[in-house]
Amino acid sequence: MAETEQARTLRTEHMFLNLGPQHPGTHGVLRVVLELDGEVVVNAVPHIGYLHRGYEKIGEDRTFHQYIPYTDRLDYLAPLSNNTAYVMAVEKLLDIEVPERTKYIRVICCELARISAHLLGMGIMALDLGAFTVFLWGFREREKLYDIFEKLTGTRLTTSYMRVGGVVMDLYDGFGEDVRTFLNDFPSAVDEMEALLTRNRIWVDRCKGVGVISGEDAVQYGLTGPNLRASGVEHDLRKANPYLVYDRFDFDVPVGTNGDSLDRYLVRMEEMRQSARVVEQALNQLPAGPVNADMPKIVLPTKGKVLTSMEELIHQFKLMSQGFEPPVGEVYSAIENPKGELGFYIVSDGEPKAYRMRIRSPSMINLQAFPHMVRGGMLADAIAIIGSMDLVMGEVDK
Amino acid sequence: MKIQYKELSFWEKLYLPAIVKGLSITLKHLFMWPKFTMQYPEEKPEPGPRFRGFPKLVKDKEGHPKCVACGLCAAVCPPHAITLQAEETEELSWERTPVSFEIDMGRCILCGMCEEACPVEAIVLSDTYELVINDTRKWVFEIDKLLEDWEGKETELFLKNRK
Numbered sequence: 001m002a003e004t005e006q007a008r009t010l011r012t013e014h015m016f017l018n019l020g021p022q023h024p025g026t027h028g029v030l031r032v033v034l035e036l037d038g039e040v041v042v043n044a045v046p047h048i049g050y051l052h053r054g055y056e057k058i059g060e061d062r063t064f065h066q067y068i069p070y071t072d073r074l075d076y077l078a079p080l081s082n083n084t085a086y087v088m089a090v091e092k093l094l095d096i097e098v099p100e101r102t103k104y105i106r107v108i109c110c111e112l113a114r115i116s117a118h119l120l121g122m123g124i125m126a127l128d129l130g131a132f133t134v135f136l137w138g139f140r141e142r143e144k145l146y147d148i149f150e151k152l153t154g155t156r157l158t159t160s161y162m163r164v165g166g167v168v169m170d171l172y173d174g175f176g177e178d179v180r181t182f183l184n185d186f187p188s189a190v191d192e193m194e195a196l197l198t199r200n201r202i203w204v205d206r207c208k209g210v211g212v213i214s215g216e217d218a219v220q221y222g223l224t225g226p227n228l229r230a231s232g233v234e235h236d237l238r239k240a241n242p243y244l245v246y247d248r249f250d251f252d253v254p255v256g257t258n259g260d261s262l263d264r265y266l267v268r269m270e271e272m273r274q275s276a277r278v279v280e281q282a283l284n285q286l287p288a289g290p291v292n293a294d295m296p297k298i299v300l301p302t303k304g305k306v307l308t309s310m311e312e313l314i315h316q317f318k319l320m321s322q323g324f325e326p327p328v329g330e331v332y333s334a335i336e337n338p339k340g341e342l343g344f345y346i347v348s349d350g351e352p353k354a355y356r357m358r359i360r361s362p363s364m365i366n367l368q369a370f371p372h373m374v375r376g377g378m379l380a381d382a383i384a385i386i387g388s389m390d391l392v393m394g395e396v397d398k
Numbered sequence: 399m400k401i402q403y404k405e406l407s408f409w410e411k412l413y414l415p416a417i418v419k420g421l422s423i424t425l426k427h428l429f430m431w432p433k434f435t436m437q438y439p440e441e442k443p444e445p446g447p448r449f450r451g452f453p454k455l456v457k458d459k460e461g462h463p464k465c466v467a468c469g470l471c472a473a474v475c476p477p478h479a480i481t482l483q484a485e486e487t488e489e490l491s492w493e494r495t496p497v498s499f500e501i502d503m504g505r506c507i508l509c510g511m512c513e514e515a516c517p518v519e520a521i522v523l524s525d526t527y528e529l530v531i532n533d534t535r536k537w538v539f540e541i542d543k544l545l546e547d548w549e550g551k552e553t554e555l556f557l558k559n560r561k
């Protein structure tokens with residue numbers, strides 16, 4: 001009785017702390033309300049919506065062609081991959097088969113995007129935990145990739161490179177050499193990043209056993225991507241449901257054991273090496289041929305033909321002013337994005353615009369597991385966990 | 399493929415070896431050449447042939463806008479940045495020309511879809527990337543501004559690229 005009396009009078013109120021939206025450790029504009037007992041996190045409630053742009057609704061108001069640039073801005077660290085996921089969903093709706101060469105180009109683009117996303121993601125995680133050098137080196141490598149993207153697509157970030165039925169333009173001359181040069185230096189660059197972190201006591205102390213989530217819980221929360229694989233669940237859409245031409249390459253899917261921040265970091269580092277292997281193989285196998293499907297009612301005619309032939313000119317006008325009309329129906333198509341499973345669920349009522357455009361964005365769903373991971377940890381662990389989950393707010397808020 | 403992580407050894411648990419190793423790597427980088435960073439305002443990056451800078455209208459040899467005011471670019475522009483008004487003309491070998499043509503650069507996302515859509519290659523994305531406008535009232539580029547001469551990307555380039 002006396003104890004409860006004492007406990008009542010000397011009760012410590014829990015403190016509420018806003019982590020973000022301007023906190024640099026929250027990757028953009030994530031706001032987490034932390035309930036703290038001293039320095040221990042009792043509960044965490046993520047508040048999202050600061051970057052909400054209504055992309056699902058915009059999808060109902062733009063033609064399928066016009067919507068492509070919007071997908072760049074979902075996970076803005078891997079726009080090429082988002083483009084691919086989106087156009088593949090539309091292609092599934094239309095039942096189009098793209099040429100072989102395009103499939104290879106898409107694989108190369110997706111894997112390069114994965115490398116660039118992980119380089120930045122892990123660089124930022126290191127930056128959040130106080131290792132500035134790693135971030136700069138990661139950024140430098142990513143910059144080399146972005147130079148290639150710029151030469152290929154015309155811009156560094158908002159690529160809009162994929163089109164329904166193909167790509168905007170074929171690879172430029174010398175693309176293969178540029179990528180090979182990058183791949184030559186790349187392993188040593190990752191090794192250097194790892195040399196600074198992986199066996200560094202400070203890094204290990206801050207990551208090991210932090211934000212543990214078991215494989216079972218991870219599946220329950222619907223985690224995908226490296227976050228799921230770090231918990232020991234070997235699930236990768238590239239292997240589980242080989243889209244494009246992924247079944248033709250030899251690569252491994254790294255999985256972790258403990259599901260802590262260290263594992264999430266290790267899995268991503270290894271994934272970059274595996275992606276480099278895929279790119280290498282894809283470059284070697286890259287077939288020649290057209291890049292756009294031969295479907296004049298859906299794919300834009302080439303510029304040269306528009307200037308000289310009446311029929312192509314009519315198609316150009318029809319496609320650009322109205323867009324193509326898909327069959328009535330609904331599709332779901334997903335690919336393995338750097339952050340996890342990015343899926344588009346399109347409901348079509350036969351109009352050139354989607355009736356409903358649903359985006360299953362991996363970061364949004366991964367974020368739900370954050371309170372589970374952080375409960376019982378220290379305040380400083382929250383930063384390590386957010387960093388290791390590699391959230392991108394453009395995708396969380398859509 | 400399971401990732402194996404060996405526990406830190408006694409030596410690694412002492413902070414010093416990691417610090418020495420880290421410093422030696424960073425020191426190596428200090429003497430690495432060439433330096434990767436570009437000193438931006440002094441050095442300028444060279445945009446490639448596919449670069450998508452801000453949109454410009456193209457003139458023919460006599461200095462008339464090539465645009466036939468068909469409105470395709472305005473129709474396809476995803477953020478609806480283009481507004482144009484057509485007019486009939488008798489001076490030219492074609493019948494329509496724009497009286498007004500505006501691109502709201504506050505909306506334009508430099509996606510290149512107007513260039514892709516234009517049937518006569520009258521609008522191209524130039525290689526100008528320095529686009530800082532302090533005054534919001536100047537964000538809307540009128541036809542004169544869009545037709546200004548600029549050095550750089552030729553329209554033919556796009557034709558060549560999209561074979």
Ligand code: SF4
Nearest residue numbers: 475506507509510512
């Ligand atoms: S570049 Fe894109 S956003 Fe800009 S005017 Fe052209 S179509 Fe519109």
Ligand code: SF4
Nearest residue numbers: 465466468469471516
């Ligand atoms: S698409 Fe070309 S010709 Fe048509 S209005 Fe636009 S700039 Fe003019």
